[in-house]
Structures are given as C-alpha cells and as structure tokens.
Amino acid sequence: MIKVAMVEDDLDVSKYHRLFLKKVDGFELIGEAHSLEEGLKQIHQNQPDLLLLDVYIGNTSGLDLLKQIRAEGKNIDVILITSANDAYTVQTGHRYGVVDYLIKPFSFTRFQEALNRYRANRFDNNQTFSQQEVDRLLHKGGQNQVYTLPKGITKATAIRVLRCLKDANDWLTANELSERCFISHVSLRKYIRFFEAEKLIETKLIYQNSGRPFQQHKALPESSHFLKASFI
Template identity: 35%
Template sequence: MAKSQFPLHLLIVEDDIRIAEINRRFVEKVSGFSVVAIATTREEAHEQITCLQPDLILLDNYFPDMTGIELLKWIREEVPESDVIMVTAAKEIHVLKQAMKRGIFDYIVKPVMFDRFKETLLKYKQYKETINKLTCTNEWVDQEGIDRLLGKEPKAKQECHLPKGIDQLTLKKVLLVIQQHKKGLTAEEVGKDIGASRTTARRYLEYLVSTFEIDADLAYGSVGRPERIYRYVNH
C-alpha cells in the first residue's frame, strides 16, 4: 500500500550548515514539502536516513569523511525507496556519470538559484503524485503513464505545438489519404479528396514532408510543369 504522500519528507545532507539552512529555507517556499532533518556527517546521514526513510534527500558530494557518491551507493543498497537530488559544487563529469548511474532524480550545481531549485522540486512532487495514483489504481502501467513518470509531455500538449496554419484534424485526414494511395498523389488530388483547396493541401503535405512522415518526388508529364507527388513513408 502506498504511504500518505504529502507533505513529502525531505532530508538535507550538507556539511556546511549555512548552505544547509539556505536549502531549508528554499524548500519551505515550495508547498508540499517538509524538511525533517539536516545531516552534516556520514554518521548523522546514516542514522537519520535509516530512521526517517525520507521521500527525498538533497545530497552534497564533498564531505570531510565521505563523498556524496559513496553515500548514494549506500542509500541505493539500504533505503532504495528514498529518492536523491544532488546539490553540489562538483562539476566533474565522472561524478555526474556515477550519480546518474545510481538513479538520481536531478543534479543541481551550486550556487543554487531558487527558480531552478523550485522547478525540480515541483517536478518531483508531480512525479510522486503520478506514481502514487498509478500505484493505487493499477498493477501495471501503459505507455502514457510511463511517459508522465518520465516527464514527457502528454500527446494533447504535443499537438498544441503544431505550427500556425496546421490543425491536428486536417493533418490526420491528409496523412490518411496519402497512406491509402500507395502510388502517391498530387496536392490537387489530396485537396479534392479532403474537400480543401490545392494550396491548403500542399501546406499540410509539405509539413508532413518536413516531419519525414511522407516523401515528395517530381513527376514529369508530357506537357506543362512537373508536379510533386507525395507518398507515404513506411517507417
């Protein structure tokens, strides 16, 4: 059974108490989170993570008695349900790669800007809301659910990004007509099929060419200018 989600319990692991306090104040500005503790050493971190099992850990990398990567490895072995966001001055690519391999939710480089910090906390909150809903209602997840968990835009939002003059319904009609005529069609023929002008049909056809959904070739007749013939691409 999924545990109660909000507020999300957050633990700060940072040896500089001044920076830890700044991070705490940042967290308090974002609704839905509660800072349950601050750990400044390996011993404190082990004890508090084990006892509190927080939803989310903000983790620095540089400590006098350990590295954040070492602690991250321990977290993955001992408290795998806790998620981690690295908040560190470490810019070395090997540190980033090790952190990513161990499944961090995000990686924020110091000095921390509040807008960037808030953005990732809100994304994490949305992730927890989504995964909790899926956990409560399903034993399995479809592609749409997976895409939401990975922060990808739903299809409806993606459709809003079509260029001006291209609407989704007409675009689907044009693509369907091309799919049904394997030998290809001209813009005029497509326009007649969907009840639109040649100019309108050509605008949609050229858009589909730009997205690699269809191909266009020139056909040379016995008289007049060559015409563009549009054919569906079998992906």
C-alpha cells in the same frame, strides 16, 4: 506533505537550503545532517521521501551514501546538490537513480523547479502503468519524449494552448486563456483535462466571498518537454 532530509556539511549552505525549502509548498524538512554517518542514521530513523544530498562532505563523498541506501533497497528519492560537475560524479548520480542534479551555486527558481518536477512525477505506490506511460517515463525529456494524443486533441491546438499558458507565466482562468489563444470554452475544457492528466499544468480552485468558485491554471516546468516532444 513530502518528508525531506538533507545532508550538507556547510552550515551556511544548509541554512539557505532550509530557507528555499520553506518557500515551496508541500515539503517538510524532517532531518538535517552534516556527516554521512549522521545522514544514514536519520534516514533509518525518519524514513524521508526525498534526500537533498551534497557530494563533498568533509573528506567523504555523498556518493558513498547514495550507493549504500541503494544497496539497502531504501525507497527514497535523491536530489544531488553539489559543486561537483565532473563526468564521473554526474554519471554515478544518474546510474544510481537521482531524480535531479543541482550544481552550486544555483538560483531559488532552479531549486523550486527541481522540487515541483519531483512532486509532479512522484509515484503512488499503488499506481499501475500502461506500456505507453512506461515508455514515456523511461524515454522522457526533450525531443525523446513521446505523447499519445487522444481523440479530439490535435497537436497544433495543444501546442498553441500550452504555449499561451506557459508564456503568461502566471495563473489564468479559462476565460483568460480562451481569449489569449482564440479557442472556444468547450474545446478548451478538453485540452485542460488532457494537460492535467499528463501533469503539464496545475489547477487551483479560487473561492470568493460571493458567487461560485472558479479555477485558475498554470503551466508546470514539464510543459517545456511537451513543446519539444514527438507525437503518435
């Protein structure tokens, strides 16, 4: 479970953020603050994984809290949630390593996308990276992202399969996906494993009252990057 803290001075807005957060699996709100001082205290006490941070907090700025936790070396990820859309605020958030930036008002779909993307890209502290993975991480997004295709995976088929899954906008079994994109089950399994490794799709196991369980697959928001990416 990913531990979340929130700093938001508007009580009505924080209520909607709580409701949104409850609808996304895998996240737990462990602290809510309405001032910078209270927010910093909760960060020190609760050690959250993720901070949802407003910028305009009374007469203070959430950017000051962001700078302080970075100066303290706190290993906490931050999503800025704010009506501030000026260049200075956006650039400062980027420079201080926010993982996403939501401009109020926003939809639940965009909120959910931010959390799902964060969860998909979240690091394990024991994780190590190859040069290609580091390059992809630091130069990710749109056409700047570069994928290395393993042997047996072609660009054209990978794009076709992923587009079929993304266009479905729902969970599909391997049989359903095979029929939609006209690919054999044997070949499809290779692409499914590749997409899972790249965290482009999500897979869940469905148990039945009788018979063997089966898997369903769904495209993650990150799949959009793959469809625009470069390949080596």
